[in-house]
Amino acid sequence: MALRLGILDQSVVFPGLSTQEALQYTIKLAQLGERLGYERFWIAEHHGTPFSAGPSPEVLAAYLLAQTSTIRIGSGGVMLQHYSPYKVAENFNLLATLAPGRVDLGVGRAPGGMPLTTKALQVGGEQQPLEEKLAELDVFLHGPAGEEHPLAGLQANPLPAEAAEVYVLGTSVASAELAASLGYRYVYALSIHNNPEVAAAAFSAYRAQFQAVRGRQPEALLGIAVVVAPTEEEAVELAGEGVNVRITFEDGQTVNVTSLEQAELFIKQSGKAYTKEVKKSNVVHGTVSSVRRQLLELKETFNIDGFIASNLTADVEKRFRSFELLYEAASGIEDSSALEAQVKG
Template sequence: MTIKIGILDQSIVFPGQTPGEALGNTVKLARLAETLGYERFWVSEHHDSSQFAGSSPEVLIAHLLAHTNSIKIGSGGVMLQHYSPYKVAENFNLLASLAPGRIDLGIGRAPGGLPRSTKALQPAEDTRKLEEKLNELEQFLLGPAKDEHPLAGLKATPLPERPAEIYILGTSVSSAEIAAERGLPYVFALFINNDPEAAREAFHTYRTKYNTARKSEPRTILALSVIAADTEVEAANIAGDLKSVRVTLASGKTINVGSVEQAEEFARQAGESYTAEVRDADITKGTKETVRKRILELKAQYGVSEFIFTTVVSDYEKRVRSFTLLKEALEELAV
């Protein structure tokens, strides 16, 4: 059995690090992923944060392409609701022209930051829904705007021979529906929303409503946090006591953050009252035998065809060891 695996790196600025050092580790990790034989390497988008250095996936992707040779590089993901679909298409058409067949365009629905940065990023006059922007983005990635578009004939040049492949990232049924309706691959982020029932319902919805008009097969990917170490004790010590906090604002909007303090700040910037549900973070941790067992259980539970792994390991060498052990664990399945 062969399982495709990739890495999502969030360019976390751990205590004692500078943003430059965090980004330097992202570059080294991408090169390691290529050497080890990972399928793809994605980077995230976060704004107005001292904890994350990756605010512009497109810029970081270009840099990573220059430091790797063959591994697929992509966004996990671009928060399309903030931007002009035309400009996003231009960026990724240029990347796909520079590195044909190597570019993934993951589209996320989370804001990537607190309400203050969302206000700074989104033009007040642009009230289009994500679905509308996604329709336009798909069109511009493939060619000129169609006749019914207000700017018919407009092209997001350069038009590459092999456009970036779009993935829909999410943590709910609504994101699964968006992916299914368009016949696009769907990625559920279990490391953000660790409710197994939510994941099960999202994947069921995706498969049930999948649009086969494009003559492609449904592609399901599970993104999860993993720590592999040489002993169970070491893995547990690295993981520590991490939490996940689900915030529900008075307006009904929900979002997942990493701490109660972040929940309080999110609600303060939104100007709304809120409730917060604190959960233990879902981390697949242990020796390579332990993590392999759980990965296979999750594969069977959700019927996914691929995994994207992220990690919260602050020590870079231990992070390298974790991803190395993880690759070894899954390679042994094919023997």
């Protein structure tokens, strides 16, 4: 399959489910993705919410690696602002040693939770800019710190034969430029921040500014929410009326959440002046043929290598069926000439 295709699962605790059941569905979805032929399966990091059972992607990733055999498993992503880069490197070096060639490390700059959970996660911690933390993470993923480093000679053991692949997750040109400067792969989350103009500018900046650090090659993925169903009517119904809320605080901090309830809680806990932008959720939806056309158009528009797809359908059978149909939709895309013909046809 020409398109790189992965799944992002948030271990959502839908009404009527226990947290244990939500996690079991995450495991089953990873196994389904492997059987179908998806390239990767990522899990999210969410703190302080009863609606997600996934606060620790590195722990869940270890279990998923043991329950699968070929699909890449990773974080989508680790919220590096809360943690020591050295400790994150230790965690993912261990995972990459246990499962060579199968570990991804997606890194995000969002808080991954409410202001109170951020305070709890950062108690006593030294706050470095994300740029510095990412650079330090790169050091410890690949070997001992050099002589110029304050911790010269320190190594995050075990050092794997093949390090985890690092992806920077973002919703801005700045995040794309950061990924490019460090030679990391990049994912723009259109499902969170539905702004095609910003996405296009981010991918353009990423391609233009990419530095081949350690010989790495650029890879650009688009994060999308997708619903594929047997009929257009069912796809429209399942896509629902969800919203994305972008909160901008007076100090310049921006936060994206997926419900008005989450937005109000975040604003209340922050205690800061803000502005709020509410948009309808951007969900790619339709039948196999119509979704294939939409994927082709997105690939052409943004010049990307593939997709990371999420789905928040509460009905687990329909959610799993959607990922089966999505793989079928993407499997028909083989080369650029076929792509162009299908888009224009």
